[in-house]
Amino acid sequence: MSSIVNSLSAQTSERHDEFRNNKKIPAVIEKSVLKALSFYPELKNTRIKFVFKKKLRGSVMQAQPLFTSLLRHRTKRSYQINISALFRLTHTVTPIHQLPDEIMIGWIGHELGHIMDYESRSNRGLVVFGYQYLRSGNYVKKVEVIADTYAVNHGLGSYIIATKRFILDHAELPQAYKEKISRLYLSPDDIVEQVRKLEERRAREQTEASK
Structure with a gap:
């Protein structure tokens, strides 16, 4: 039985190996990162570095373009996803890599949605983006919705829903952080509705294609 499990695990790893290209990933989260990346074939060759930070102000993860790469052609752009090494609760802390896989995949998948958004913008557009992000709460909400929409x-979708419910239902997470998530991000019900509409649209497309 264990040999079968190991074989399946190896096959899964091999399927995701192609997404390692141009990526720097800490070993302890590699499985979750590669799984999340597998949903974004457009990012297969994109330069992305995943970096643990001792603390991120007001965030658990944060995707951003590397400033120096904005001085080059957009095809040579690089990104960094900063990840808080510790998941801070009201009374305790937990190493982030010990969170359930589906939660990590959903969180990373959301950050990769941001990178998809960045990829659609020019270097100049990203500079303007950064300025507006720092100055406007409404703009932040718009950007977070875009990232969730890319992920869905x-x-x-199922991973994003699991991550949001994990945050909002976690008794030990600071209330201020939960309120921020509720204010700026799509709710689990919003994501469920997005998934439903997506499935309906794809069903219609399949029906049309079969005619």
Whole structure:
């Protein structure tokens, strides 16, 4: 039985190996990162570094373009996803890599949605983006909705829902953080509705294609 499990695990790893290209990933989260990346074939060759940070102000994860790469052609752009090494609760802390896999995949999948958004913008557009992000709460909400929408459209809906419910239902998470998530991000019900509409649209497309 264990040999079968090991074989399946190896096959899964091999399927995701192609997404390692141009990526720097800490070993302890590699499995979750590669799984999340597998939903974004467009990012297969994109330069992305995943970096643990001792603390991220007001965030658990944060995707951003590397400033120096904005001085080069957009095809040579690089990104970094900062990840808080510790998941801080009201009374305790937990190493982030000990969170359930589906939660990590959903969280990383959301950050990759941001990178998809960045990829659609020019270097100049990203500079303007950064300025507006720092100055406008409404703009932040718009950007977070875009990232969630990319994730849902790429098949990560169930993971995004699990991550949001994990945050909002966690008794030990600071209330201020929960309120921020509720204020700026789509709710689990919103994501469920997005997934439903996506499935309906794809069903219609399949019906049309079969005619």
